[in-house]
Amino acid sequence: MDITISADGSRIAYEPVGSGPAVILIGGAFNDRAALAGLAHALAAGGHRAIAYDRRGRGDSTDNAVRFDPAREIEDLAALIEAAGGRASLFGHSSGGVLAIAAALHGLPVTTLMVSEPPYAVDGARPIPPRGVSARIEALAAKDDRDGAAALFLQEQALIPAEAVSRMRDSPIWAAMTALAHSLPYDLAVCGPDLALSDDLHDIGIPTLAVSGDRTQPWLTVAAKAVATAVPGARHISIPGEDHGILRRPENLAPILTDFLRPNAH
Known part of the structure; x- marks a missing residue:
């Protein structure tokens, strides 16, 4: 385990595996870096330096913030990217995908963006969460x-x-x-009260992939497809037999990410 220091002094724990271009893995709700370890090792076998980390306040990461502000998590990613050499690809699952998108829109030095089932509420495919x-x-x-x-x-x-x-x-x-x-x-906080898709996705100018399982909740597939539609040149891939628990089966996800990360793949 390694530690990098975020802008507010929080200690962010991460675990790099393998060598090659850096890929930072961002978990969603109820995920710490252990949930991403299998995917990290699978990506490392494909020639990448995969970095799983504990989002602030989880696992071995601390949290010095006084409120739950997505800006602090973007600063954490900035510190991780700097520790990884100054540039990195991002993969985010669920709310981690929303965080990855926010980091790319914030202008962090992200080379490739990959998201799995970001939980946006799109076109009435699901109700907006209750107020409060x-x-x-x-x-x-x-x-x-x-x-x-x-x-x-x-x-x-x-x-x-x-x-x-x-x-x-x-x-x-x-x-x-x-x-x-x-x-x-x-x-x-990172997803917002209305789970709204960002109006600025057309500003993302890096290769982008959105994936969803063909056995997941239908609204998550709608959300993944919406991301791929909104980001110029982005792709959507449906993974047969998969649902929102895909992190438990990295052998079904890693080959798709590895293919997308290959030079000249897009």
Whole structure:
């Protein structure tokens, strides 16, 4: 594990694997760098220096911020890119994809942009989250009610049925999810209250790939396709048999990313 220091002094933990052009991997809600380790090793085998990191406040990363501001997470990525040599490709999953897009729009030295199922609400494909849900989740996290924060996020933000959330609560994965539930306000902040697609995507001038699984929630496919449509020259790829849990199956994702990262692939 290595550490880089963000602009506000927060310590951002990261783990580089392999050698070659740098690719920084950004997880979504309930993800720390361990969730991206399999993908990192698969990309390293394809000739890349893959960097999985703990978003601020998660795992071994600290958080000196006084409020949940996406600008701090963009500063974290700036520090990671500098530590990686000054330029890097970005891959982001779910809210990590929204963060990757925000970093590219902010003008960070990103060479290639790849996102998996960024959770935008596009063309009425899903309802906008209820007003005040972000504040309610943040309040639960502030009280360290991680169980409540995780359940509320899953049901009202991610549209997971209550029965499915109940099954999650009874499964071994729940402890890992609640361990990171205090950081959910960052996922909410970067995505915005309306999950709105940025109006500035046409300003992205780097090779861009959006992927989605053909077994995911339909609204996530609509969102991925919308990104590919809005960014000039971008591509969308549907991954057979996959859903939003694709990080658990890096063997199905890594070859697509590796192909896209090849010189002259686009």
